[in-house]
Amino acid sequence: MNKSPSLALGQKLKEMAAHERPQERLERLGATALTDTELLAMLLRSGSKDMDVMAVSRQMMLEAGSLAGLLRWDENDFRKIKGIGHIKALQLMTVTEIARRVLSQQVDADPLMDGPEKVYEYLLPRAAGLSVEKFWVLCLNRKNRLIRLSEVTSGTASNSPVHCREVFKEAVRCGATAIICAHNHPTGDPSPSIKDREVTDSLRAAGEMIDIQMLDHVIIGSIASDPRRKGFFSFKNTSIRHPAAANKCIAFN
Secondary structure, three states: OOOOHHHHOOOOHHHOOHHHOHHHHHHHHOHHHOOHHHHHHHHHOOOOOOOOHHHHHHHHHHHHOOOHHHHHOOHHHHHOOOOOOHHHHHHHHHHHHHHHHHHHHOOOOOOEOOOHHHHHHHHHHHHOOOOOOEEEEEEEOOOOEEEEEEEEEEOOOOOEEEEHHHHHHHHHHOOOOEEEEEEEOOOOOOOOOHHHHHHHHHHHHHHHHHOOEEEEEEEEOOHHHOOOOOOEEEOOOOOOOOHHHOOOEEEEO
16 A cells, blocks of 8 residues: 555645645546545545544544445444534445445356355445345356346344245246345354244245245355354255245344
8 A cells, every 4th residue: 555654644634745635646646546544535525623634534544444344334433433424424325335336246247156155255245334134136047157136125233024925036037947045144243043044944945835946045244253254154054944934024133
């Protein structure tokens, strides 16, 4: 990472030499020459009465730990920083969501989903920073290549209701021969709950009824919060316990 000498000193913007200010460095050297803090300052454009834009940017980096850490922030997190109000927080949330979507789109058109690791790598950019649980269905062809990714539900910080009918409707609609289900745990720990196991059993049983195999159910977390240090949990090798529960609407967490 390139570092500006004046930035390392923690100077205020007005104390910097003109050629060392972020905008001038951007114009002269390009965006790649700016530090993470300077890039944030360019987005913020202004600070507050007590904290100039460079101080606000430094505080954000200190609290988030990195630019990637900002992907986990919601409006309340941004507004805890002095100098960031409602409108600026919404603008920053827009930028982080754009970043998340760009990352999620940098994949092959029809990626091969032949293992939970592939599912985790594919969905991690979409799941990173989410404060609520979302449930996705990956519709696959006979060669286990992705036909379509559908977001079936979006819930609260601890659960999201999912119905077998909604899950398999997407698979039937696009002519899938198999599906992989996935959801995220906002806490980062992908360890399955009892409800997670129940919904997996229900979906497997429902798939057998309509001859669409559910190959796996993957819980997306983070490596740092996973006791197994994998970042995800796969139900691929677990057995069905409750086949009679195929048509229940279940909230999982």
